[in-house]
Amino acid sequence: MTLQLHDTLQGKKVPFVPLKEGEVTMYLCGPTVYNYAHIGNARPAVVFDLLARLLRRSYKLTFARNITDVDDKINAASVETGKPIDEITARFITAYNDDMAALGVRPPDIEPRATQHVGEMVAMIKTLIDKGFAYEAEGHVLFDVSSDESYGTLSKRDLREMIAGSRVEVAPYKKAAHDFVLWKPSTPELPGWDSPWGRGRPGWHIECSAMAEKHLGTTIDIHAGGRDLVFPHHENEMAQSSCAHDGAPFARYWLHNGFLSMDQTKMSKSLGNVLLVHELIKTIPGEVIRLALLSAHYKQPLDWSDETLESARRMLDRLYGAVQGVEVSEADRAAADVPGDLIAALEDDLNSPRAMAAFFALAKELNKATDDRKRITLAAQMYASGDLLGLLANDPEEWFAGHATGDLASDDIEALIEKRNAAKAERDFETADIIRDQLMAAGITIQDGREGTTWRRGQG
RNA sequence: GGCUAGGUGGCAGAGUGGUCAUGCAGCGGACUGCAACUCCGCCCACGCCGGUUCGAUUCCGACCCUAGCCUCCA
Incomplete structure (x- = not known):
């Protein structure tokens, strides 16, 4: 069984074949660091951490997850709190990584920051202007959407219809409504960098294109993120990168996770139903949250409720209960392998619910087994499976004593x-x-x- | 209005053209001094209407409903 992934661009599940044999590059859109991550932000981090774990079994993976540390929301947070921007971003970068670690998310190989790649962004913008894909207007540099024939293919949008149905007020310096900003001027009190177009700051989309190019190359294997990023963020990234690279594909597989709702309603600050991971992990074990996030297939919407968490907690109790009391040596663990049906489930577009079913089948087998040797082997397999899923990382005794x-x-x-x-x-x-x-x-x-x-x- | 996903048992949530998802909850039994854990068994299902088929929850079409995107957003 080979890995199958659902590619947003092709709109279907396809066999995964990396560009270079044996090696995989993956880029995940990470956080904008102006606040704590909420549970919806945690979903892609957890889901694609699982994919990274799966890929590392078979490939040499280079996994980059960026940090957006220049953004209007950060500027606004700075004005609001009176704290310097650096202090805000440093604080929330640390908090993000700590919170994700609590959910069993392993650090990516590279964690590039936007502010450290402004030079690369400026270079890419220059290239786009030189090749006729971008233009300067009133201190801004804009991407000329009409110059890119394939614009709209990722999000499956017809540009003419979009213009007809547009609710956006068109800025006067834009040639066309959907041209988007690559570079914009900054005021003296806002962060800014010198550029051929004056002191300014980058638009949102260019950072990912520039950082992916620098760290992963012209064409990356997997680009992942939340569904809501398909348009405009990823559509724009794709346009910038492939135009800057003379048509070379930007990403070979586009993966997008579904949204998380709260008790059937959208999570939003105005409704006051935003759950911060930072708060949740104070009372709920990170593994419970992780399991809850993996209880639905990543592409499906997931409704979050107290029952979701309670159910996940009981599931983990059952899993830990199975291995409790079985002495598994390091050698046993090293010799153990993950059951084939669990791997097969994950290789089928990361079908985590099916993988969990296989996990529970293993637990049941262990509960029924009476032969000591067999129990040790099965328990070792459970730990091996847990390592892959990011679960069962605690000692069973501590698990039951702790929570x-x-x-x-x-x-x-x-x-x-x-x-x-x-x-x-x-x-x-x-x-x-x-x-x-x-x-x-x-x-x-x-x-x-x-x-x-x-x-x-x-x-x- | 356009685009993209969905609508499965009490709940969560996979999957399949004709036999079981799985977990939680519930019910009956075993185990136990009684429990708990565990095991065995049971209950409860595929939005609606047509079509294809020997047979559809699964394929096709219409309809209804829901969510997301179309504007910053995982």
Whole structure:
């Protein structure tokens, strides 16, 4: 089975073949760092982290995820808070990486920042002007959409219809309504760089084109991002890059994740239903959030609710419950492989729900197995699968001990369990039940197993 | 209005031209001193109307509904 990916440009699922055998380049549109990432921002980070993990099994992957650190929203945040721009961006870059790490997102190979690539952007803009794809007007440089015949193919838009239905007010310096800004002038108090067109700052789209070119080459294998970026962001990137490169394709596969809604409604600040990852991870284990995000196929819309999280938490309890108590050595882990059906599910356009079904099948097999050797092998396979999915990274004992609020110390719990077991041995069930109720009241659940009594915080 | 995705059981969410998704919840049973965990079994389904077919939830067409994009946005 080879990897199949749904390519937005072709509009269908196609076999993945990298440009260079054995090597893959991937670019993901990362955050604009003016605020904490919300749960919707986390979806592409998690989903394409999973893709990166899958790709690394078979290819030498170079994965870049950019940081947009020059943007009007950042400028606005600076004015609003009175804090310097550098301070704001530095703070939210750190927060973003910490928050994503909590969700099991591994750092990309390259994390290019827009402000460190202005020179490359200026060079690309010059090239576009020289080749007749861009023009200067009133201190702005604009991309001339009419010069690019293939404009609109990614988002499947007919330019004439778009112009007819346009609700946008056309800036006076534009030749045509859909020409977009490559470079714009800056006022003295705003960030700016010297350029052939005067002091200014780049438009939004050019940074990705310039940084992808610099770090990944003229044509990249995979370009990923949220659905909403298809137009105009990716359409414009594609136009800039392929025009600057004499028609060479910008990306060979375009991947876009679906939107996340909150209790059936769009997440938006005005509705006050924006969930920040930074806040969520204070009370909810990152793996629970990650699993919730992977519980739907990445292309599908995903509705986020308390039930989504609760269900994900119970799913993880079940998975951790299966491996709990099985001693798996480093050697066992090293020898283990991920089951074929789980790989096959992921290779089918990253079908994470199907992969989870395979994961649960493995857990069930482990729960049923009685032979110690077999149990170790299966548990090792579960850990190997977890490594691929970014789950099961905690020690099972810590998992069950960790995620709750009870104020009873672990030692006290162990002592009470010993007392209860002593009572049970004397068939004094009344005392045993009193102790169990006592623990239950403190949020501790007791489980009598063949190899002794285990406990977990939380009910269930 | 245009474009792009969708509409599956109580919920979440895969998939398929004729036999099981999976998980959570619920029900019955086993295990247990009683529980919990676990196991076994069960319940509940494919928006609507036509068409193709021996047979469609799955293919085709119309319709209804939903979401996203068309303006900064993952």
